[in-house]
Amino acid sequence: MTVTENEARPASGAAPEPVAHGGVRLTGVTKVFGRGATATTAVQDVDLDVRPGEFVTIVGASGCGKSTLLSLVAGLEQVTTGTLEVGGRVALMFQEATLLPWLTAAQNVALALKLRGVARAERTPQAHALLERVRLGAYADKRPHELSGGMRQRVALARVLAQDASVVCMDEPLGALDAMTRDHMHDEIERVAGEAGLTVLFVTHNVREAVRLGDRAVLMGSSPGRVVHTEHIDLPRPRRMEDPEVARRAGSLTAALREDVARHVG
Amino acid sequence: MSVDERPAGTGTSGGLATAVGAASGPGPLAPLVGADSDRSRALTRAWAGTWPKVGAVVAFVAIWQAVVLSGWRPEFVLPAPLTVAQTLGDLVREPEFWQAIGTTLRRALVGFAFAIAIGTVVGIAVSRFRPVRAAIGSLITGLQTMPSIVWFPLAILLFGLNEQAITFVVILGAAPSIANGIISGIDHVPPAFTRLGTVLGAGSVDLYRHFVIPAALPSYVAGLNQGWAFAWRSLMAGELLVIIEGKPSLGSRLSFAQDFNNAPELIAYMLVILVLGMLADTVFSSQSRRMRRRRGLAVD
Ligand SMILES: Nc1ncnc2c1ncn2[C@@H]1O[C@H](COP(=O)(O)OP(=O)(O)O)[C@@H](O)[C@H]1O
Numbered sequence: 317m318t319v320t321e322n323e324a325r326p327a328s329g330a331a332p333e334p335v336a337h338g339g340v341r342l343t344g345v346t347k348v349f350g351r352g353a354t355a356t357t358a359v360q361d362v363d364l365d366v367r368p369g370e371f372v373t374i375v376g377a378s379g380c381g382k383s384t385l386l387s388l389v390a391g392l393e394q395v396t397t398g399t400l401e402v403g404g405r406v407a408l409m410f411q412e413a414t415l416l417p418w419l420t421a422a423q424n425v426a427l428a429l430k431l432r433g434v435a436r437a438e439r440t441p442q443a444h445a446l447l448e449r450v451r452l453g454a455y456a457d458k459r460p461h462e463l464s465g466g467m468r469q470r471v472a473l474a475r476v477l478a479q480d481a482s483v484v485c486m487d488e489p490l491g492a493l494d495a496m497t498r499d500h501m502h503d504e505i506e507r508v509a510g511e512a513g514l515t516v517l518f519v520t521h522n523v524r525e526a527v528r529l530g531d532r533a534v535l536m537g538s539s540p541g542r543v544v545h546t547e548h549i550d551l552p553r554p555r556r557m558e559d560p561e562v563a564r565r566a567g568s569l570t571a572a573l574r575e576d577v578a579r580h581v582g
Numbered sequence: 583m584s585v586d587e588r589p590a591g592t593g594t595s596g597g598l599a600t601a602v603g604a605a606s607g608p609g610p611l612a613p614l615v616g617a618d619s620d621r622s623r624a625l626t627r628a629w630a631g632t633w634p635k636v637g638a639v640v641a642f643v644a645i646w647q648a649v650v651l652s653g654w655r656p657e658f659v660l661p662a663p664l665t666v667a668q669t670l671g672d673l674v675r676e677p678e679f680w681q682a683i684g685t686t687l688r689r690a691l692v693g694f695a696f697a698i699a700i701g702t703v704v705g706i707a708v709s710r711f712r713p714v715r716a717a718i719g720s721l722i723t724g725l726q727t728m729p730s731i732v733w734f735p736l737a738i739l740l741f742g743l744n745e746q747a748i749t750f751v752v753i754l755g756a757a758p759s760i761a762n763g764i765i766s767g768i769d770h771v772p773p774a775f776t777r778l779g780t781v782l783g784a785g786s787v788d789l790y791r792h793f794v795i796p797a798a799l800p801s802y803v804a805g806l807n808q809g810w811a812f813a814w815r816s817l818m819a820g821e822l823l824v825i826i827e828g829k830p831s832l833g834s835r836l837s838f839a840q841d842f843n844n845a846p847e848l849i850a851y852m853l854v855i856l857v858l859g860m861l862a863d864t865v866f867s868s869q870s871r872r873m874r875r876r877r878g879l880a881v882d
């Protein structure tokens with residue numbers, strides 16, 4: 317378990333129970349970039365408790381601090397104040413698949429295994445097995461430029477699995493894909509995360525996507541970035557982007573989002 | 583392209599997906615089919631690259647012959663292509679000819695090897711340590727622009743008329759290009775790759791080994807290619823200036839040919855030097871093209 321905290325212990329006094337394996341807990345998390353006159357508060361006073369295996373989607377206007385929040389959870393940035401607890405290893409998936417172009421799909425996955433300390437003899441078979449799990453077994457020896465955008469993201473997904481993380485942060489991973497491919501990736505991510513019991517923090521600026529995927533959608537407001545609304549999405553799965561219920565819930569989230577944008581523009 | 587998106591294992595069998603891929607023309611599955619057509623395509627491409635070169639050589643020889651026939655210079659100064667070819671045919675039967683090539687190539691390789699070692703170490707130091715960059719970063723570019731023949735007077739003073747003087751200048755000629763290649767390669771590693779390395783838990787050694795160095799490789803190879811060209815030029819200058827008794831080299835043979843007014847031999851040696859330089863360049867550029875193609879980068 318990784319615990320990051322600032323100099324001040326939580327004011328609550330009584331020690332809260334530790335976060336479970338696969339859980340994520342943010343308590344009053346604030347992130348300020350820079351100092352003095354140029355200081356930017358990217359994230360302010362965020363409380364978020366994510367259950368192990370939960371799929372949380374985070375929506376908000378661009379620049380509201382979504383990426384910063386994920387960077388904090390992934391340990392790429394340190395919180396300024398507040399407490400962040402993560403139960404286990406965190407993997408990160410970006411908008412670009414960032415596959416290394418000099419390696420094949422299987423070698424890209426195997427590199428993650430190697431850096432995790434998996435023995436040499438096991439890497440190749442494991443990498444192939446992971447590619448099978450994202451249904452790319454036939455493409456193991458292809459190089460990234462020979463794969464389509466969706467396939468590249470599936471290799472990135474296999475690489476996330478290779479990291480053996482319990483928590484996965486996905487930062488608009490489907491933002492660059494066309495609608496058909498994106499729908500297909502929704503199914504893949506949902507299936508793979510479910511099979512592996514992963515906790516997912518999924519950032520998107522597409523409200524429908526947030527409803528389609530999330531057990532819970534968290535709406536972030538801008539300047540400074542904070543949680544303004546949380547929507548529990550108890551719709552049965554499998555869901556589709558064009559389900560009327562998904563559209564309806566997305567509508568109410570959009571209204572809340574619009575309100576926040578209006579407050580900062582108007 | 584929804585077919586591209588279709589995972590090979592979906593549906594009843596992988597065979598179905600293959601059939602779909604094959605039917606839809608050159609999808610991602612196309613390379614799996616027809617290795618034969620790949621080979622014939624490679625031959626076609628090789629021929630497409632070869633015939634213009636053959637044409638250029640033919641045109642060059644024709645113009646040369648025409649100039650000779652025009653009587654612009656007497657034949658003992660500007661011999662005909664056939665005379666040079668006959669001289670070359672005689673030369674290749676002399677052991678000194680092969681000795682000269684051997685000496686020159688050995689000097690080139692030794693100097694180039696030292697230049698690689700020095701250029702690489704200096705390049706990494708500059709790219710990693712800010713004060714080193716501030717101190718010698720621009721000096722390296724400056725050295726690169728300096729004609730290496732300028733170093734010879736000093737080299738001869740320092741080492742005398744010997745091998746070391748030549749090697750010294752070859753290294754100084756080649757190392758700056760090699761250093762610059764690695765510096766610009768490392769400077770331009772996409773930040774996304776280093777961030778990925780951090781996310782995957784790479785320490786600084788692994789970050790260099792698996793992310794930074796492979797990403798910088800194309801630029802490094804370009805630096806090596808340019809470094810080789812400079813090494814070769816410096817070496818030829820050196821061999822013309824520093825002639826060591828009893829050690830025939832391409833440069834010294836060229837110099838003797840001039841001393842004895844032996845124009846056919848002089849031109850024959852020049853052609854040998856040209857061909858050797860081109861062969862080395864072919865090795866480098868084919869390596870660099872192969873690497874770029876594998877990475878899906880534009881190949882010129
Ligand atoms: N490394 C950084 N240094 C300074 N400011 C940053 C940094 N990263 C993000 N910010 C600022 O924090 C705010 C939130 O950015 P970000 O988290 O990228 O938003 P989002 O992902 O929601 O679009 C922006 O105002 C951005 O300029």
Ligand SMILES: [Mg+2]
Binds near residue numbers: 379383487
């Ligand atoms: Mg962002």
